[in-house]
Amino acid sequence: MVKVIIIGSGNVAQHLIAAFQNPQNLGTEIELVQVFSRQIGSVSQLLDSDHITNDLDTLAEADLYIIAVSDDAIAAISSKLLFKNRLVVHTSGSVPLNALDDNNRKGVFYPLQTFTKNKAVDFRTIPICLESENATDFQLLEKVAKAISDKTFAINSEQRKALHIAAVFVNNFTNHLYQIGQEICLENQVPFEILKPLIAETANKIMLLSPEEAQTGPAKRNDTDTIEAHEAFLSNQNHLTIYKTLTQSIQQNGKKL
């Protein structure tokens, strides 16, 4: 049996706890033995109270400690652990492996997904990016990750940084484009609902086509009449700047090919 302890009670911690306890994932050789939460109440709906502690000093013995707390608290928490030479990992896309304290063996267990409290996700489809200092630890991480997900990847800190930045583009920035779409709708008394099937299909397409193949629109066609008409229509300066920047980028792309 591989014993796992989760430190934290936020979004990621709660989804991890649920995944390890999902009946579909039992029968694997992984056991979630304890969770640390500053406030016991945050996770008491997820597991029995004798498996929860709010005192770092009383953490049980385990094969793997997963620190799933805010990025800026990871280093401090890892340095407060009283034991030595055990495997301690964090779940962050942007914190390097070496932010973890030298007292223990270091690793990363980064689930590349955007989690929302109270919104279930199918953890088995979530890519987990793994990093460790040696092959034995990697095997352990992989065993644990495979217990809850079908997709595990060896990703070093440099690659993880790149992935995290790419994730900012396809997640944070994309969501901001949805918001601009909504703003344009509001300004023109059109329900934003009308755009939702298009948003869904745009994401669907990328599962089958490459982004180059899926690209359409006035910028791609170099349709300058339509581009000029759109620019004249956009009275919001911020929307206009973004329209021009992205249109230019798509047009440059066309020239590259």
Add this chain to the structure above:
Amino acid sequence: MVKVIIIGSGNVAQHLIAAFQNPQNLGTEIELVQVFSRQIGSVSQLLDSDHITNDLDTLAEADLYIIAVSDDAIAAISSKLLFKNRLVVHTSGSVPLNALDDNNRKGVFYPLQTFTKNKAVDFRTIPICLESENATDFQLLEKVAKAISDKTFAINSEQRKALHIAAVFVNNFTNHLYQIGQEICLENQVPFEILKPLIAETANKIMLLSPEEAQTGPAKRNDTDTIEAHEAFLSNQNHLTIYKTLTQSIQQNGKKL
């Protein structure tokens, strides 16, 4: 029976033909009587050859003519029709109603979706934006639209222009962000596959949360350390410009609230 004729054989025409012929939509009072295609072969897999013509002058009589050809061919085709005072509509998001020839009654039948040849879509979920010159024609358009879709909207030319621009943001520009995500992955030897579940979930979230509620990331948190690290990492000047522009826009948003 309402008789419909489709003029065109591209993406939109083919999906419309399939929708009108979908057994699920039969029993409605709509009949697709004929299709015009410059090349008969383009649609011969979709319907019997005696329902296809490549000669505009031999178009049958119908209650509704749907012109689904390239934007810049709509005006010319509508002026070549030999009959008068019938209802003729186009399917474009960006062409005004008045681009249609004065010889016939004008309207718009704009399905707001991105169509791909050979990729089936569930037409019933696609919003159809309708416009006409009078109430009787609108009722007819609505009847036809409801035969193939559950979502019909009255949208005038100004609103449709706004919707089309909003669609450029949530579809064309979003797809371009996917492409940048892929480029960053390629440059750093990471498979783009890893980002696909994130792309799917980002679109999923917007079905339940508003864009404001769904927004996360370093720009939203005003996490200047991470933003600076990302900017230092991005060696591609074009990626950097887009990163800065969208980060600034998200930060300004925070200040507005």
